[in-house]
Amino acid sequence: MARGLxxxxxxxxxxxxxxxxxxxxxxxxxxxxPRQRFAVLDVMVRDAVADSGARSYRIDRGTLGRCLESHTxxxxxxxxxxxxxxxxxxxxxxxxxxxxxxxxxxx
Amino acid sequence: MPDNARAIAxxxxxxxxxxxxxxxxxxxxxxxxxxxxxxxYAGLREVRGARTSxxxxxxxxxxxxxxRVILDPVTLWRADGPGRRDTPWAQLQHLADYxxxxxxxxxxxxxxxxxxxxxxxxxxxxxxSEARRSWILRDVVSxxxxxxxxxxxxxxxxxxxxxxxxxxxxxxxxxDSVSDRRMLAAVDERAGRRSLRGSSDTWSDVHEALDYxxxxxxxxxxxxRAFDAGQERIGIPPPR
Numbered sequence: 001m002a003r004g005l006x007x008x009x010x011x012x013x014x015x016x017x018x019x020x021x022x023x024x025x026x027x028x029x030x031x032x033x034p035r036q037r038f039a040v041l042d043v044m045v046r047d048a049v050a051d052s053g054a055r056s057y058r059i060d061r062g063t064l065g066r067c068l069e070s071h072t073x074x075x076x077x078x079x080x081x082x083x084x085x086x087x088x089x090x091x092x093x094x095x096x097x098x099x100x101x102x103x104x105x106x107x
Numbered sequence: 108m109p110d111n112a113r114a115i116a117x118x119x120x121x122x123x124x125x126x127x128x129x130x131x132x133x134x135x136x137x138x139x140x141x142x143x144x145x146x147x148y149a150g151l152r153e154v155r156g157a158r159t160s161x162x163x164x165x166x167x168x169x170x171x172x173x174x175r176v177i178l179d180p181v182t183l184w185r186a187d188g189p190g191r192r193d194t195p196w197a198q199l200q201h202l203a204d205y206x207x208x209x210x211x212x213x214x215x216x217x218x219x220x221x222x223x224x225x226x227x228x229x230x231x232x233x234x235x236s237e238a239r240r241s242w243i244l245r246d247v248v249s250x251x252x253x254x255x256x257x258x259x260x261x262x263x264x265x266x267x268x269x270x271x272x273x274x275x276x277x278x279x280x281x282x283d284s285v286s287d288r289r290m291l292a293a294v295d296e297r298a299g300r301r302s303l304r305g306s307s308d309t310w311s312d313v314h315e316a317l318d319y320x321x322x323x324x325x326x327x328x329x330x331x332r333a334f335d336a337g338q339e340r341i342g343i344p345p346p347r
Contacts, residue, residue, distance in 0.1 A: 023338060048334050058217070059330050067157050074155060092166035095338075099164050099331060103293065104156025106330035107323030 026083035067105035144234040161294040168290040171335035175228040176218040183247040184236035194267030203249035209321030224284035232280040
């Protein structure tokens with residue numbers, strides 16, 4: 001229990017310290033507490049609208065970021081479902097879910 | 108029965124019920140949205156963002172690898188059978204031509220538009236469809252030429268055209284141009300009414316809606332490119 005919590009916290013700290021988020025995989029996601037999951041999603045949203053990426057592609061970063069932030073609960077729930085359906089899918093499931101929200105939020 | 112064995116039997120029963128329920132539900136039912144334009148509707152999932160879309164994204168897709176686009180002609184898929192309203196063919200042709208022109212303008216801002224497949228080239232397919240009808244036929248294919256100038260912004264739409272636009276969905280499929288692997292598929296239902304403020308009575312409304320969808324497609328594809336490019340910059344390898 002304590003070891004699992006420590007591992008989860010290590011993941012969170014690593015994600016938050018990094019200038020940009022590493023892709024999170026299903027096994028790691030499943031170890032996180034809900035609050036930790038939202039912290040991870042916050043970092044992913046930050047990455048999606050980061051200057052280095054979005055600015056060079058002429059995207060309305062404010063609109064995209066606000067839309068993604070307002071849907072973090074849905075994103076988390078959908079990642080839960082996707083990881084539940086394919087727990088061995090590694091980074092693919094969370095990434096795929098997040099990108100589907102980028103698609104729906106952009107524009 | 109010992110407790111341990113009973114617990115195992117109970118778990119098996121629960122697992123069996125879950126499997127039966129999953130088979131019975133079969134995931135999201137997308138038959139009612141299938142026009143036939145997309146090769147497969149089974150993988151689409153509803154996503155509520157700025158607008159509700161049905162989206163499939165290939166797990167390993169990396170959009171940042173692509174700098175060129177082959178844009179296929181825009182097609183219109185209309186319901187057939189009883190209740191179909193007569194709609195001037197020229198107006199439907201204009202819809203397809205206008206959207207293709209808009210897509211070329213928008214996608215051309217961020218991709219190089221080409222005609223031949225290549226390793227860094229996406230194939231983009233777009234259709235306007237009456238997604239909730241039973242019998243759908245591919246009806247009109249856009250021609251790569253400027254839309255007819257006869258459809259002035261102030262001109263009223265024919266009734267059939269207005270109904271079609273109001274109920275229309277935009278369907279998109281993005282493929283790797285070499286392998287033909289599907290990277291993305293999406294349906295935005297009732298695209299016409301969603302993007303129009305009020306009813307669509309004139310060509311001005313319709314042009315505005317089609318311009319809007321061309322802009323949205325560019326924005327969405329570039330947002331995915333930007334996200335994937337960010338992931339690559341920090342050294343996340345492409346998923347296998």
